[in-house]
Amino acid sequence: MRNDVADGGAGGRPRLGRLKLGSLADGAYEAVRGSIIRGEFGPGDRLVETRLAEEMGVSRAPVREALKRLVEEQLVVEKPRYGTFVREFTARDFADIYNLLGAIESLAARLIVRENASLEPLQALVGEMERAAREGDLVGVVDAEVRFHEELCAAAGNRYLSSVFHSLSGLVRMALSLDDATYGDLADVASEHLPLLEALGSGVEDRAVFAVQSHLHGIVGGEGITRLGGDPDAVLPPLVYPIEPDGPASRG
Amino acid sequence: MRNDVADGGAGGRPRLGRLKLGSLADGAYEAVRGSIIRGEFGPGDRLVETRLAEEMGVSRAPVREALKRLVEEQLVVEKPRYGTFVREFTARDFADIYNLLGAIESLAARLIVRENASLEPLQALVGEMERAAREGDLVGVVDAEVRFHEELCAAAGNRYLSSVFHSLSGLVRMALSLDDATYGDLADVASEHLPLLEALGSGVEDRAVFAVQSHLHGIVGGEGITRLGGDPDAVLPPLVYPIEPDGPASRG
DNA sequence: ATACAGTCGATCGTCGACGATCAAGGGGAG
DNA sequence: CTCCCCTTGATCGTCGACGATCGACTGTAT
Incomplete structure (x- = not known):
């Protein structure tokens, strides 16, 4: 449940693949949201803007916007100046x-x-x-x-x-x-x-x-x-x- | 009701003043939201990222985030690649x-x-x-x-x-x-x-x-x-x- | 006079880089 | 052995610039 910090290993993490339709922010949003909903990202997982950005082959800006939307949706939580994490549900x-x-x-x-x-x-x-x-x-x-x-x-x-x-x-x-x-x-x-x-x-x-x-x-x-x-x-x-x-x- | 394009005149537009508390995005959000709620920005008014940014003395990034939040709140509407406008209510x-x-x-x-x-x-x-x-x-x-x-x-x-x-x-x-x-x-x-x-x-x-x-x-x-x-x-x-x-x- | 096409300008979408801030880990004192 | 402080590293917040796209204007043909 806890891959907090230092999960920087090489392992086969979920690929989000290049995205195309709509604005890049839309694409990033759909991709990350899908990964969470499909359970490829589990509760507590850390979502690093930089990492997601390069995995999708885009800059941080669209990824950042996508994460903000997910915060609004309460699918992820954001600790300012620290990190964003997939939410846990009870x-x-x-x-x-x-x-x-x-x-x-x-x-x-x-x-x-x-x-x-x-x-x-x-x-x-x-x-x-x-x-x-x-x-x-x-x-x-x-x-x-x-x-x-x-x-x-x-x-x-x-x-x-x-x-x-x-x-x-x-x-x-x-x-x-x-x-x-x-x-x-x-x-x-x-x-x-x-x-x-x-x-x-x-x-x-x-x-x-x-x-x-x-x-x-x-x-x-x-x-x-x-x-x-x-x-x-x-x-x-x-x-x-x-x-x-x-x-x-x-x-x- | 319509100050669409070319409102670039000099007139005394509402000042949003420098902001301070929290992140700049928070400040920008509060400032713009307040201006809308207080009626300083009227329905149909155009909200230009660049202009708002320099009025508040910040970059476009925080302003952009603020506007996105206001879109979620339905206080403004966004026409992609065109502009953002204060909503009208019936x-x-x-x-x-x-x-x-x-x-x-x-x-x-x-x-x-x-x-x-x-x-x-x-x-x-x-x-x-x-x-x-x-x-x-x-x-x-x-x-x-x-x-x-x-x-x-x-x-x-x-x-x-x-x-x-x-x-x-x-x-x-x-x-x-x-x-x-x-x-x-x-x-x-x-x-x-x-x-x-x-x-x-x-x-x-x-x-x-x-x-x-x-x-x-x-x-x-x-x-x-x-x-x-x-x-x-x-x-x-x-x-x-x-x-x-x-x-x-x-x-x- | 009207309709249409081409050009121009403005605005947003995206990018890469810098600086600030916070959590984590190591070392030293008690 | 425990606790606290400091260093270190990673991540986010912000910035300024570039390119793409769309609307508005002008000139021309009908």
Whole structure:
């Protein structure tokens, strides 16, 4: 867990390969982020600007910018004037993320129902998930799942909601990745999204909200947390919302 | 609204003064952010790295980093290879922010009640708000109000919740600033926080959640939005949550 | 008068180098 | 043997310069 200082050996560390598309900073960002998410860089690993730069064949400037973005995303931590390191996660972290995600996606569900947004992209993503599950492609499943939740937020039509999810997506991906890996049957992961879709299409806000919360509780929350050895009391259970008839109550 | 290109005149543009504390990038960030929030830079204004750098007496690198952070915060937009500009906001933006804030702070309220967190810092902030209101200090009120909401999220003890609020705080500040400016009596702004405090201390989660939502509805949402000329239907009304008895329902 | 193409200028993206700062390791005193 | 100070090394923070790209302007043809 600890390759702190003086890891300067020669060993076969992960290669990040030359990058091309977009700005070099974008490329560096994708490369490093991918390496972290795929686990090629483990928690506590040191990320040295100079080393990364020469491994990718670029200067320090783009790498530096990439690392700053990763700091924003909380995938790495930075000790000023010392170094940047891949973050470590505890079960508590995942519980916190789950709770936050629950709040955010509940809003998304509410807005989706309210605006009668199209569910087609979501259905497509579930299809992708099923296909990946059939092929036993774990990262494919996780990938589709992340995009499912991303699309859920996007479909709500609230730019800031989307943006917040995006800033959390790296964390979400790591949580989902760990969770799915400890999960029994991949096919279940996909099929668990079906009742959610159904509820979103039901036209009843509170059903959709409850479905989202239940879904999260199954995936990363409650049951997932216990699978990961965390404390189930740290996560909020799905709340049964009452029947508030739709249409704005316009208090006043 | 449009000082696009060729604003290179001599006029008395806002001075950002030399900066000192922390890293230069931190200083540049604070300086530019402050100028935007205080309205010294208006929507659509162009932010040229070179110009800002020499105005602050630093190199482009720290300024560049500062601007990147502001992009993350959505206070400025960047057209790659072209320029960076102060963002423009519509009433729709404020409605969206209000909705998101409602989701986030509802979670905060729930967690605060659940963990029996101390309300002392929040009370102190309301005191500060009242003091500023008595002195007719608008920015003082807004400042305290932002910190109140920040502290609300912090008190929940969920690091990611806090972090999300922080990433939105610039937006929140602008929304509050505009709202308070159009509001009638500053003293009311402070006193509107009292029922919220009371509800947070009541020990009943749903009361706290409802209070938070009502509070936001009064401040930036619903009524605030209409004051700003926006569409009230774009914001969610406070929801009357049912009586879920407290203590974790620990389903399963 | 209008539309289009070529040229010009401004701004950003990237680079390599310097200096400041902090953690780690070695040596000496108690 | 333990503790503290100092040296040493590595890494980041910042800088100034170069090149690439894009928008704006001018001149011309229709």
